[in-house]
Amino acid sequence: MIRKLLRRVFSKAPAPHEPALIPVEQHHVRRESISPGARQTVVRLQEHGHAAYVVGGAVRDLLAGIVPKDFDIATDATPEQVRGLFRRSRIIGRRFRIVHVMQGGETIEVSTFRAGNGDDAETDAHGRVLRDNVFGNMQEDAARRDFTVNALYYDPTTETITDYHHGVADLQQKTLRMIGDPRRRYREDPVRLLRAVRMAAKLGLAIDPAARTPIREMAELLENVPPARLFDEMLKLLLSGHAVECLRQLREEGLHHGLLPLLDVIMEQPLGERFVWLSLASTDARVKAGKPTSPGFLFATLLWHEALAAWEARKQAGEAPFPALHAAMDEVLDIQAGKLAITRRIAADIKEIWVLQPRLENRAGRRPLRAVEQPRFKAGYDFLLLRAESGEVEQELADWWRRFLDADNETRLAMLTPEKKSARRRRRGGKRLGDAAGES
Secondary structure (H helix, E strand, C coil): CHHHHHHHHCCCCCCCCCCEEECHHHHCCCHHHCCHHHHHHHHHHHHCCCCEEEECHHHHHHHCCCCCCCCEEEECCCHHHHHHHCCCEEEECCCCCEEEEEECCEEEEEEECECCCCCCCCECCCCCECCCCCECCHHHHHHHCCEHHHCEEEECCCCEEEECCCHHHHHHCCEECECCCHHHHHHHCCHHHHHHHHHHHHHCCEECHHHHHHHHHCHHHHHHCCHHHHHHHHHHHHCCCCHHHHHHHHHHHCCCCCCCCCHHHHHHCHHHHHHHHHHHHHHHHHHHCCCCCCHHHHHHHHHHHHHHHHHHHHHHCCCCHHHHHHHHHHHHHHHHHCCCCCCHHHHHHHHHHHHHHHHHHCCECCHHHHHHCCCCHHHHHHHHHHHHHHCCCCHHHHHHHHHHHHCCHHHHHHHCECCCHHHHCECCCCCEHHHHHHHC
């Protein structure tokens, strides 16, 4: 039935490089599906004589029945012309010069049509394109996009989709197909290797054999991607709402090696593997339910068992427990920094969650009362519940904390475990050893 429909849609096959113009009666995407800010931006550009379209992922997601997170616009106006039309806007980027247009609470990304990357494009030694600011026309802009399902242009004014590479047909046939020679396109931008896996998992598409075959053998190109860009792409993948499917497909395609240098080690541990998959499934559920997610929490779960192993090794070497924990945390995150540019804020969140775990396991004296006052207590508590669910700590500990948090102050005091006498010995300065450990 779908094939018959596609044959009717494309019965008048366009000439080479001539786009198919698909009316709203066939694609059913109404202008009301586009955010108000994006519609206003398109209308203003068109009123001043410029071509302007909602492009890429937003159009693709709407066709797939997914609510887009944002709406990007492509136009024949230069960045300077766009900047001149919108008072609340700014030009950003070096490799890609684009304009951020602020409309109400929205930030709309507006890019100028670009030409394809010719032989004279500025590249590194491995073929990765370093500059891409050669402006072109709409046809050239479509040809330089990565996948056919991303080369779609929607005009909110006419509600028509312009499709140069049969992306609508590929989406309906559940196929992810590369525009142009896949090997060259991967070499131009190795992040496309990850993007192929993420999009296939998110949209339930099968990667076209021509695009899938080179992935495993070209995976080493990811070594040349700047850590900050690789981290951004990994965040998109892990917070896509389909992280479980993405990581499974990463393993199938041979792309998991080196992305998170310790991910293989974590997943090979029987206890750690269950912990990681529970965390990913929980994150996916939160994304699909529209609930907020925390990159710090997610990366803390992915790297937790490596931090545990490093901590244990240091304690066995004779280091004091809490200094050993801090040194182990730094060791694990330093290894990651070589591949993923984890921001300082996220690294700080990870450390705060980790350092709370031994404090939550120690219920002696008034330590639970002090732990609840910590800024990241809620994240640390959720982390503890995940550890209990995976079998890493006793369920009784998680149940105790649930009762403690639901109790009034008098009941909480009654639940506190008395400190052992050995913990009450005072140091010369008068502070108890137990307090010193708890406060560190």
